[in-house]
Amino acid sequence: QVQLVESGGGLVQAGGSLRLSCAASGRTFSTWAMGWFRRAPGKEREAVATISWSGGSTYYPDSVKGRFTISRDNAKNTVYLQMNSLKPEDTAVYYCAVSIGPTIGKYDYWGQGTQVTVSS
Helix, strand or coil, rough: EEEEEHHHHHEECCCCCCCEEEEECCCHHHCCCEEEEEECCCCEEEEEEEEECCCCCCCCCCCCCCCCCEEEEHHCCCCEEEEEECCCHHEEEEEEEEEEECCCCCCCCCCCCCCEECCC
């Protein structure tokens, strides 16, 4: 089992920044990758950033590329999402997730989600 604790969400004005944190505990030695996903009202869940636990490979969709940065601290089993130049369309519930196997796109454990609201 892997437990995920998220923090850092909140209300911010357009153009502002937020930093989300997700601390993983439990069987973290099985972790292959961690990622951030979001789900906005009326939209499907989408990946906004992923990072391999070893190797440092990252992925960003075009919608956030250049504005969002994912990073991780392996010693702390923590992944971060730095969000800059936030836009109203970034408003969503953000989830962190852990992949425990090498299958691309398969995430096995999920956090509770944290609300990010961008005003104006």
